[in-house]
Amino acid sequence: MSSWADATERNPCAACYNSSVQAPEGTPLYVHLPFCAAKCHYCDFYSVPAEGHDRHAMVQAILAEARLRAPLHPSLVFFGGGTPSLLDHDELRVLLDGLDQICGWRSSSLETTAECNPESLDQSKAETLLALGVQRLSIGFQSLDPATLQLFGRVHTVEDSFAAYAAARAAGATNVNIDMIYAVPGQDPEQWQRDLSKVLDLGPDHLSAYNLTFEEETVFRRWLEQGRLQQHSEERELRFFVETRAALAARGLDAYEISNFARTGRECRHNLNYWANGPYVGLGPSAVSKVGVTRSGNIKAIGAYVRGALSGVRPEAWEETPSPLQRLAETWWLGLRTRAGLSAHEARVRAACDADDAAFLNEARALEQQGVLACANDTWTLTPKGLPLADWIAKRFLALAD
Ligand code: SF4
Numbered sequence: 001m002s003s004w005a006d007a008t009e010r011n012p013c014a015a016c017y018n019s020s021v022q023a024p025e026g027t028p029l030y031v032h033l034p035f036c037a038a039k040c041h042y043c044d045f046y047s048v049p050a051e052g053h054d055r056h057a058m059v060q061a062i063l064a065e066a067r068l069r070a071p072l073h074p075s076l077v078f079f080g081g082g083t084p085s086l087l088d089h090d091e092l093r094v095l096l097d098g099l100d101q102i103c104g105w106r107s108s109s110l111e112t113t114a115e116c117n118p119e120s121l122d123q124s125k126a127e128t129l130l131a132l133g134v135q136r137l138s139i140g141f142q143s144l145d146p147a148t149l150q151l152f153g154r155v156h157t158v159e160d161s162f163a164a165y166a167a168a169r170a171a172g173a174t175n176v177n178i179d180m181i182y183a184v185p186g187q188d189p190e191q192w193q194r195d196l197s198k199v200l201d202l203g204p205d206h207l208s209a210y211n212l213t214f215e216e217e218t219v220f221r222r223w224l225e226q227g228r229l230q231q232h233s234e235e236r237e238l239r240f241f242v243e244t245r246a247a248l249a250a251r252g253l254d255a256y257e258i259s260n261f262a263r264t265g266r267e268c269r270h271n272l273n274y275w276a277n278g279p280y281v282g283l284g285p286s287a288v289s290k291v292g293v294t295r296s297g298n299i300k301a302i303g304a305y306v307r308g309a310l311s312g313v314r315p316e317a318w319e320e321t322p323s324p325l326q327r328l329a330e331t332w333w334l335g336l337r338t339r340a341g342l343s344a345h346e347a348r349v350r351a352a353c354d355a356d357d358a359a360f361l362n363e364a365r366a367l368e369q370q371g372v373l374a375c376a377n378d379t380w381t382l383t384p385k386g387l388p389l390a391d392w393i394a395k396r397f398l399a400l401a402d
Contacts, residue, residue, distance in 0.1 A: 023281045023291045027071035028273050029105065031062060031095075032284030033081040034302060037119055040142075041153040041223075042181070044215035046286030046300050047082040053302060058284075059091050061309035063098040065283050065298075068314050070099065073108035074281075078270040079134070085116035089128045096132040106133045111269045113138055113177075116168075118160035126171035136268075137168045138177040138208075144195040148184050153219070165202055175266060177206035183240045184212050185229045192240060193247060200251045205266040209244050210259050211237060241388050256339045258390050275338050277331040277350045285315070293352055294321050327351035329401040332360055333394035336373070341381030359400050367393060 035050035035058070087095065100106045113136040114129050121139060129137065141161040143149050149158065156164075168176050178199055182192050199207070214221045214231065223229040232240070245255050253261040257275060260268065273280065282289045285305035288297045296319040299305045308315035322330070331351040335342030344361055348354065364380050367373040372386030372393060386393060 022069065023071040023279065023289070025072040026075045026108065027291065028076035028078070028270060028278065028280040029070060029074035029103070029109075030078045030080060030270070030280055030282040030287060031084075031099070032282060032287040032298075033062075033079065033084040033087065034058070034285050035086050036081065036083045037086065037117065037155045038153060039219075041151070041219035042212060042215070044218050045082070048302065050083075050086055054306075055087060055091055057306050057310075058302070059087070059095045059098075061306040061315075062095065062283050063102065064309040064312070065315060066099055066102045068309075068312070069281060069289075070103040070283065071281050073104050075108060075110055076270045076273060077105050077109045077112040079112075079114040081115055083117045083120060084114045085120040085125055085129070089125070092128055092132060096134075100133070109133070109135075111136060113268070113270060115140070116164065118156040118164035121164040121167060123167040123170050126168045126173060130172055136175040136177065137173045138179065138206075139164050139168065140179045141165075141199065142179060142181050143184065144198055145187075145191070148187070151184070152181075162202075165204075175205050177208060177268070178202070178204045179208045179210070181210050181212050182244060183232050183237050185231065187232075187240075189236070189239055189243060193243060196244065196247055200248070200253070204253075206260070206262040206268060207248060207253055208260050209248070211241060238388050245387075254339070258337050258387065272338070275334045277327070277334050293327060294319060296320075323401065324351065324353040324355040325401040328353045328355065328357060328360060329397045329399075332364075332397045333390075336380065336382055336393060336397075337390055339381070341379045343378040343380065345378070360397065363396060363400060367396065 032046070034047050035053060035055060036047045038049050039047065105112070112134050114134045115138045116125075117140045121137070126137065139161070142152060142154060144158050144161070146158055149156070165176065165178070180196070180199060196209075214224045220229060224231065248255065248261045252263055254264070255261050256267045257271065260271065262268070279290050279292070281291065282298065285298055285302060286300040288295060296316050299308060299315045299317045305315045328347060328351040331347045331353075332342070335347060335350070342350075344357060344364075347360070348357060364373055364375070367386070368375060372383055372389055374381055374383045382390060382393070
């Protein structure tokens with residue numbers, strides 16, 4: 001699962017299709033591969049079952065888009081999706097070699113990640129990814145409960161997950177993330193702790209543990225509305241959240257963001273850039289870019305994306321320039337999600353905003369009074385009481401830009 005592809009709809013803007021915003025050299029690069037073995041019932045990222053689609057054409061279209069707009073020498077590269085590991089060896093070689101010829105990422109990237117799923121990651125695939133320059137593998141386990149995997153619509157087994165992890169290590173991967181989801185309907189917090197413990201026994205460098213959400217236009221959302229699934233109470237979700245952080249900290253994986261945990265030095269730089277409201281260029285259908293103060297998103301349809309890119313037209317569907325106050329609000333809530341937090345000065349710099357920020361500081365002080373924010377050396381962070389309220393706090397800051 002990746003947060004770098006747009007999961008929301010925006011008004012298309014035909015006038016923006018040939019936007020002239022070009023990313024400076026070194027801008028991080030995200031590449032969205034939209035194919036999966038099957039569509040998971042909880043997933044709202046832009047991805048489609050691979051069967052019946054021309055993966056070769058998609059690879060060529062992404063390379064065509066890269067020729068139009070990939071930044072030279074990106075400092076970070078992230079292959080997300082979708083399921084990049086679904087590409088076969090030749091497709092991976094064509095894509096990663098082709099991108100290197102276009103933008104020279106291999107000589108510049110400080111961290112290159114590929115998202116993988118257990119059904120499409122064996123040792124030879126992992127060896128291919130590493131040989132092609134990938135340094136970090138992210139594997140979607142999601143659950144160690146067979147019934148939950150079935151409920152999720154996942155196509156792999158628990159055994160496949162362990163085999164994929166072993167394959168990654170046997171291939172020589174030294175930086176491995178595992179994705180897990182908790183607070184699943186019917187899940188017992190104690191069973192989750194036992195499963196988490198088994199995952200930690202593997203020794204991952206990084207773990208993303210997400211509280212299940214019921215996003216619009218997903219099967220899970222429909223099942224929730226039909227009463228086929230029951231969400232846990234807020235108290236129970238809080239218990240999952242608190243116990244997960246404690247269990248991971250006890251095993252040397254510290255929370256550096258609400259849902260992300262890492263050994264020291266293994267924090268995901270690409271995601272840190274996102275939470276710092278940094279720039280990035282996204283290639284592939286639905287991929288979002290942020291260059292300067294302008295954001296844009298690609299067409300969210302396989303055929304239209306491929307036709308557009310191959311005909312030499314930037315396959316953008318929308319472009320927007322948030323106001324200085326909107327940028328400031330986003331920068332505050334993104335930065336507060338991280339352990340490092342942010343200062344008011346950092347927020348203004350990251351948001352490229354010289355507007356009056358008194359309302360933001362007043363809001364931060366009000367939240368401090370409520371015990372959900374803390375300030376030390378001018379840096380604001382969420383308190384233990386504020387951590388589970390991050391989404392509510394985000395809304396408070398975003399409301400200041402209205
Ligand atoms: S594997 Fe599942 S969760 Fe991941 S992008 Fe594909 S459909 Fe979404």
